[in-house]
Amino acid sequence: MRILVLGAGALGGYFGGRLLQAGAEVTFLVRPGRRARLEREGLVIESPFGNLRRPVPTLSAEEAVPGWDLVLLACKAYDLPSAIAAIRPAVDGRTAILPVLNGLSHLDALRQAFGPGAVLGGLAKIQATLAPDGTVRHLNDWRYLTFGELDGAMSPRVQALAGLSARAPGLVAEAVPDILQRMWEKLVHLGTSAIGTVLLRANVGEIVRAGGAPFLHRVLERNAAIAAAHGHGMPERFLAEYRALFADPGSAYATSMLRDLEAGGRIESDHILGFLLDAARRAGVPAEIHEAALLHARAYEARRDAGRLPVARG
Template identity: 75%
Template sequence: MRILVLGAGALGGYFGGRLQQAGAQVAYLVRPRRREQLLRDGLVIESPFGNARLPARALLAEEVTPDWDLILLTCKAYDLADAITAIRPAMARGTAVLPVLNGLSHIDRLAAEFGAGAVLGGLAKIQATLASDGAVRHLNDWRWLTFGELDGEMSPRVRALASLFARADGIVATAVTDILQRMWEKLAHLGTSAIGTVLLRANTGEIARSPGGIAFMHRVLERNAAIAVANGYPMPDSFMAEFRALFADTKGGYATSMLRDLEAGGRIEADHILGFLLDRARAAGVPHELHEAAFLHAKAYEQRRDAGRLPTRS
């Protein structure tokens, strides 16, 4: 299988490298600086599930041609427009796009650009980082990828990709017939976590130890579940029980990447997560004052960041 990975960062480098090891023909669409690094040092993976140094075929935008069975999209949601521009020359009849972005709004955007039949649904659960020396560092035992056709068919291309992943070390990949259900479940708990941790600037345990914190998080979770139901995706009882327990755990330490990015003065996925949920809450008639407050908070942060008015660290 011929696979083009957009970028060779934490997710793209890790999943792409493991697919390379499994026998796929993989190339990485990267910027000039990353290309030089890959050509000099190879793709370096440091992981509890095996280290690797692999030769990397690195392409610049002007070198891309439509020769691919699959394009793996691992960018942040705020880079989606640039990602679409970058992969457009690679798209051909029969090319599939597998995005593993947070949220759901990217699905409609990609379908509008390339046709619904070209787009798969996907979820990634992994903690990895791209180190300053160019190595992809896998940080724990999270190594999960879930994917499937949006219409639920177990298609030949999904079966072929599942077979390829089955030969890859360091990945637990699952092809499913209900990927949109899985994506709504992730959005419900990620949206709850983001609203809570961004508004309150604390992790889940710190919120739970604060007066009214557990009830607050449970209220947001219930509203996000109601949004999912209104869109045709009811949350299973087991899901609700799992995340009620997580948000009630006074010893928990979970914080979203959105909070970490915000505290670091970085870009955040405000529109893609918080804005999407706010729009859907309004459309569904779900009480949305908490969604509105979180989205406003995030957008005001972006205004302050763009104006260069964030506090500097000593």
């Protein structure tokens, strides 16, 4: 299988590297700075499930041509327009596009750009980060990639990807017939964590130790109500799992949004918080918590854009 991975950051680097180990023909479509580092040092992954250091093929956007079985889209949601432009020359009638972005709004944008039959649903459950030295650091035992056809069919292409992924070390991948349900489930728990992150600037354990478990549970129930109103009710086993997570004083769980905020970076506010706020309003679900979180996030972004974030002191 010929796979083009957009980006070689935390997600793209990790999943692309593992698929390369499984025997896929993987090439990374990357910006000039990342390309230079990869050509100089190779792809480096540090993980509890095995380290990797090896040379990898790379392309720039200007060199992209058709001929790929799969494009793995592993960018931040706010980079989607530029990602679509970058991969467009590489996509032809045989190409499946597998996005592992947060949220759901990217599906419509990709289907409009490439046609509904080209786009798969996908989600990643992994905690990883791209270190300043270019190393992809895998932070815990989450290493899950889930994907499927948006119409629920178990097509030859998703079965082929599942078979390939089964040979990849450090990767647990599954092709499913209910990928939209799975994506809503992720949005419910990620949206709960993101609201806590934005409003309280702490990981789950810190929020719980501050007395915040009832707050997180209220947000979880609101998000579950939003999903149910849009045809994707949350199973009780799912809610029980995340009620326990959002009551654990020892949990170190934190979203990438928290890491991005603390680093003074861009955040996926509109793609997660904005999507949930709009969905809540359409469903008639009380939305004051979502509105406060989105306003807080946008205020942070305005302050960041103005160069007014606090400077860290050593």
